[in-house]
Amino acid sequence: MRIGRIGDRSGKVATGRRLSWRSAVIGSLATLALLVAIGAAVVFGGLYPVGASAGHSGAVGWLLHESMERSVKRAAAGLEGPRLSWDAALEGGSHFKGMCQQCHGGPGVQPDAFAEAMTPNPPDLSRAAGEWSRPEIFWIAKYGIKMTGMPAFGQQAPDDELWKIAAFVEQLPKVGAEQYESLPDAHADGGHAHDEADEGNGAGGHSH
Numbered sequence: 001m002r003i004g005r006i007g008d009r010s011g012k013v014a015t016g017r018r019l020s021w022r023s024a025v026i027g028s029l030a031t032l033a034l035l036v037a038i039g040a041a042v043v044f045g046g047l048y049p050v051g052a053s054a055g056h057s058g059a060v061g062w063l064l065h066e067s068m069e070r071s072v073k074r075a076a077a078g079l080e081g082p083r084l085s086w087d088a089a090l091e092g093g094s095h096f097k098g099m100c101q102q103c104h105g106g107p108g109v110q111p112d113a114f115a116e117a118m119t120p121n122p123p124d125l126s127r128a129a130g131e132w133s134r135p136e137i138f139w140i141a142k143y144g145i146k147m148t149g150m151p152a153f154g155q156q157a158p159d160d161e162l163w164k165i166a167a168f169v170e171q172l173p174k175v176g177a178e179q180y181e182s183l184p185d186a187h188a189d190g191g192h193a194h195d196e197a198d199e200g201n202g203a204g205g206h207s208h
């Protein structure tokens with residue numbers, strides 16, 4: 001009798017547990033289905049505002065920037081570049097003028113107007129040196145950043161050139177407007193103005 005009772009009781013308890021376990025599963029599945037439905041409505045209904053002029057909301061901007069920062073730091077961990085002289089960094093500056101300045105600006109130079117209207121905004125890189133190590137700057141320049149307009153330069157520039165550019169970015173806070181202006185633009189044959197730079201000089205030989 002006693003054994004039977006205990007059996008009954010434990011049977012009841014077990015049924016109760018099974019019920020709450022089952023309703024928890026059903027509840028989670030329903031929540032999941034709702035989230036998927038909302039996600040699908042946003043994607044297929046075209047509800048997400050993609051206009052760049054609106055900028056990112058605080059939460060989205062934070063999420064994207066935080067993911068980007070951690071991803072770059074992880075990917076660039078262990079990268080080691082060559083030791084470079086000040087002259088090599090200035091040579092990087094010549095490339096910076098032609099490849100980076102239009103979006104990021106430079107000492108004494110504003111970015112082109114279109115860059116101010118990008119989301120996210122290409123930041124002033126004189127502050128980047130405080131946030132990023134040289135290998136991280138190299139990594140960003142080589143591989144770019146998805147969905148931001150930051151291009152991957154790995155296809156058009158060899159690593160040694162990108163290391164020099166990274167070294168220059170690192171030194172940016174120390175480069176004055178006059179010194180920057182005196183650097184030749186290594187990419188000046190690219191199409192407009194600056195025709196005084198003879199083509200093909202490639203910033204190879206002459207640094208002042």
Ligand code: HEC
Nearest residue numbers: 068099100103120121122123128137140141145148149150
């Ligand atoms: C077409 C525009 C464009 C060009 C050209 C460009 N960038 Fe960028 N860059 C961006 C944008 C936009 C971001 C912001 C990405 C973000 O916030 O996630 C960025 C971000 C960066 C960052 C991270 C800055 C930070 O503090 O978060 C570095 C470093 C950088 N760029 C280096 C370079 C270098 C070096 C070059 C030239 C070789 C270059 N960029 C050329 C658009 C550009």
